[in-house]
Amino acid sequence: MRAIRLCITFAGLLVLWQLIVTATAAPTYILPAPLDVAIAMAERPGLLLQHAWVTFAEILLGLLFGTILGIVSALVIALFRPAKRWLLPVLVISQALPVFALAPLLVLWLGYGMPSKVAMAVLIIYFPVTAAFYDGLRRTEGGWLDLARTMGATRGAMLRHIRIPAALPAFGSGLRVGAAIAPIGAVVGEWVGSSAGLGYLMLHANARMQVDFMFAALALLASFGLALYFTVDFGLRRLTYWQREQSPFDD
Template sequence: MNILKPAFVLVTLVIIWQLIIILSDVPPYILPPPFSVIEAAVAHADIILVHATITFIEMVVGLVIGTLLGPSSALVLSYYRPARQWLMPILVISQAIPVFALAPILVLWLGYGMISKIAMAVLIIYFPVTAAFFDGLKNTNLGYLDLAHTMGASKSSTLAHIRVPAALPAFASGLRVATAMAPIGAIVGEWVGSSEGLGYLMLHANGRMQIDVMFAALLILALMAIILYYTVDAGLRRLLFWSPETKLNQL
């Protein structure tokens, strides 16, 4: 991966940020200069680290649970026609409810701790992963299935050796979307009700007009999200070394 080009864009953005401050004379409690954000991040490193760890655990655990739940439901949906007929409409309708609107209810039911935030992340991740994998399982090349049939393959071995591997590229795109969305779930959960995590820290700093701390928390959150995304992406790339999509998506 060529790191120079994105780094160049990043530096340009920071320069524009600084220029806006110089040219427009915005007070630092509206937009703090980049340098004081970094200063705040260093000065409050211990507190930010504590809260970042909490948020990171929520994101990762939510992602893992969602990634396990999604494919298993997709398998059930594609395998049992009744499950598809009864559950698929519910699954689709459930997406009409904005997950954010559920946050207060989840906090009410599951408490102020990490569980309600993990539940939020899982809820957000579940649908893209399930839908993508289900789609992949449904769209197996019919030729492969013909071939397996003439080779005398059982239903379960066709699933294990043909349909699941063939659906993995679709699953991977779903998981990429989910990974990008996982932080949203955790942060929204923390905004609605919590006493720890970066979302909490941002609200707290906002209330005390520590805008530089708020920006520092945001910076760390963005960093974590990026690291998470590229880790998952690299893992998927390694797993799906054979997929033409992997080669197309090469950065």
């Protein structure tokens, strides 16, 4: 049912796109029709895929490291009182600095290759994951902790059997946001300075007025973003199997 609805939405967007192209009679170098984009995609699939892999790898690595860093930070902040005082401001600063402004610096420091893009993605994912997981860890139902204390629970066991599982739904919200915005980090990094990736490809296609090819790259990026989001969403549903209402996009 969900898949059918998605297909209908997708088809609807394509029709709307085609209608706009027809109605405005826009030339291909301003707004290509869906079919033009498909043709552009079919003409040079090797080139697209070659660059797509780079971007996908950056996104996935960024998501992986950002999530690990976020989990560790949230645990440290939640468990050690002094750490909270010192790390919370760092967390807020990491979000107050616009990542877009940092991009040139990161490229300067980490080079034109993948590391600067992964770092961008990590920076952008880190905050939502850490903030959400920390929030979850902080709001453990007091009654559960009372019960555990009267049972003589160790601190570690309380964390493992109560606080972490109780925080998983909150962590899931953070990770979903992270998965949805991770591509931003990678692509911005590629725009600022790179020699490979879909962002790099789009920049070049744009400069050469190959707007159809640019759209092809964009379509690929969007599909990957969607696939990533739904994969993460699926995984999180399995992880928090006891929760019924999970996704913010569910009815």
